[in-house]
Amino acid sequence: MKRNAPTGILGFPVTPFDSQGNIDELALSQNIQYLLDSGLEAIFVACGAGEFHSLENREYESIIEVATATVKGKVPVYTGVGGNLSDAIYKAKISEKHGVDGYLIMPAYLINGEQEGIYQYVHSIATSTNLNAIVYQRDNVVMTLDTIERLVEIPQIVGFKDGHGSMEHIIEFTQSIGNKIGWLNGMPMAEVTMPAYIPLGFDSYSSAISNYIPHISRKFYDALLEGDQTTVNEIYQDVILPINRIRRQGKGYAISLIKAGMEIVGLPINSKNVRPPVTPVKHEHYEQLEEILKKALIKYPSNLTKSL
Template sequence: MTIERKAPTGILGFPTAPLNENGNIDEKALAVNIDFLINEGLTSIFIACGSGEFHAISRAEYQKMVGIAIETTAGRVPVYTGVGGNITDAVELVKLSEDLGADGYLILPPYLINGEQEGLYNYYKTIVQSSELNAILYNRDNAIVNLDTLQRLVDEFPQIVALKDGHGDMELNLQLVNTIGDRLEWLNGMPFAEITMPAYYTSGFNSYSSAMSNYMPHISKLYFDALVEGNQQLVKEIYVNVLLPINQIRKAKKGYAVSLIKAGMEIQGFPVANTVRPPCVPVEQGHYDELKNIISSALAKYPVAKKETSKL
């Protein structure tokens, strides 16, 4: 089997882990979430990652979520899974993802430990060499590879197709992009990536993970298209009218980066309750009402375009 060494580009879809009234994964709601993202033009599905509460799901739930993603996408877009944390578990999840038919995986930071660069190199090496699937590294929290470490990894492992940055060190990012260049795809993975995308785009990051696309994908696309086309007036307008107000709520409580997505989806009528697993907390009513008002205002300013239907 020949594997295409190419990472997803554009706006990347990160579904949630919807829970039912019993606190279990709502399979139908997850399929709706994934299908909506694909139909709205997102270029890939990243299942059981940060937005999918990777930290809080069991192995059985992980397998179920990946299986639903593979079945629902039906080859329309690539599917990447989340792996990481405990290194032994990470290798097992890579093999499980491969067996289930995933196209690749995103490596989340190792559990708790701040390792030296040699330790991070061996962490990634152990995971990546376990499979021929495409791998995406993630600079975040306690896993920040420097230029020498990343260069060493990409020289040795063609499986590595991208680096996602959730750290925000623009000096390091410029070093990486200008030295390694198009050997990798560069993905903006900052929390609420639309907020930082103007800076990242000019630095060579042409793709990003979009949490907001779970409930207002047309605005994410409108914003990104305006950025690519150089329409600075529209970029600024959406930034001020939509992104900043939502981001103010997101920063109000720890864990809202996950739970605010579900709140937005529920407001938009998706079968997703405003429920998350600890240590995240649900969005409190006052913030929920604020988000509802922001979404209502955003939809009035930037309505969803009606899709044309063919006549028989």
Template sequence: MTNKRQSPTGILGFPVAPLTDKGKLDLNGLEANIDFLLDQGLTSIFVACGAGELHAINTAEYHAMVELAVEKTKGKVPLYTGVGGNITAALEQAKISEELGADGYLILPPYLIDPSQEGLYNYLSEIISSTDLNAIVYNRDNCIMTADTLGRLCELPQLVGFKDGVGNMETVAEFTHLFGDRLEWINGMPLAEVTMGAYLNLGFNTYSSAISNYIPHISKQYFEALKNGDKKVEKEIYGDVILPIHSIRKQKKGYAVSLIKAGMNIIGLPVTTNVRAPIAPVEEAHYAQLKVIIEKALEKYPAKVTTKN
């Protein structure tokens, strides 16, 4: 094994797939997105995953996104890619990730098929075993694992993490009890800050943060309040920022992706609000609502400015 068998921890950064006004992949926008996340102290970068519209990019675009991310993150933070969909594509993405020098990948659900547990094990184990890179499985949609399936996957040394996007507290409590520190436990619910308090009590010390693409310092401040038991700060940020954004996100399917781009656009990052079908762009009214929330949040919770000598 050539890789350190350890999953990234803390707040994980998930860049988007920026698109031009004509719908073409904008690598300059992606570079700015990654630079912003690194400057703000995110502990890792996960490129071409759900937020990066893995479902809608072609192989050439995937290669370009991973190549750029490897260049930007090398020696700074771990880089993970997204792989998934049909098994042939997933294996090709895993190979590209390995060849370009990524540290690992997050396995997204298989395409269309609602598999049996045996079929799910075969899908995940084949991808995990196809390279020596670290792998994280994503429990969501048509990739919901039982304890037996996860236990079998834990026999593979490449598996380092379990990301949950279902929110079944009974199940995740069982998993953390059974497998303990064998895996890193990652909260992957849409707008993970909403549920992180509950997950933290179950042994989840890591989460993927959508809002870190535009207000990372607030996500970090909220997480620190949770860990330190600062109920006052936790409650204020939850009420001022997290729940209001979450209420917009729930207005339309796909906002888990398109609302991120809207937030980035609002703070001035060079990212348009364009997304690829079947995701729909944020409606003007919701964009305006998000803008008000962000402006008020930045006024009450300003980012610290560091001076370089």
């Protein structure tokens, strides 16, 4: 087991559902293959974008089976684990059973625990298997430096994903811990904040738009690394900021807007098929996204885009 977190642009596939609400395994495989063909460096299934909150155990396992069969070891495969502790450990063991590379430890359900409780929660999950584990800081799981320093001593913990966004704390964490673990940007629409994270040692991010315009996310990231500010600014204005403005218009759009974008570019998914409490994108927002993508794909064409 290589003890390192994936770097680069990380793919977080959604979970496609059919009209009866069941997982569409063929569509899932096709969408994962699209991410592989686009050159993404890792695949994270059954996480937040994959509607982790709504999956029962058999569905969760079937998603892992589809992912590992599709990826075939080309890139690392990670899963999402979390919720109540016993269920998180169960899912961790299912992940290990199917030979994935690791898992992202999602926040515990609802509870705002003390730092010792957060440590014990993450420690229990991370040490339940030999897989790599990435800690996810967001919502009700916000850590202190002392907690993170204790966690990085656990061999299985290879990465820290930040979805909280406190630059003061992140600077303290990265300066104190350095390269003992990998640093992942997990902020909403991570392209928006990635310029601020790169100088702090973050060398990967989870990209929502990579589900439907991965070549633009790649062009943006390459421009960032190369110091090409002109291209960065153009993609900000043409694509990233306009989509982010739509994303902020609806709760649950972190999921349903991805499905809408995928449907617009011709990928095999019905954007209306989401599970409550997530709701589909409103018609006017769908049309706004469609117009943004039409213009973007004229200016930034892709050989993989199937329609529009």
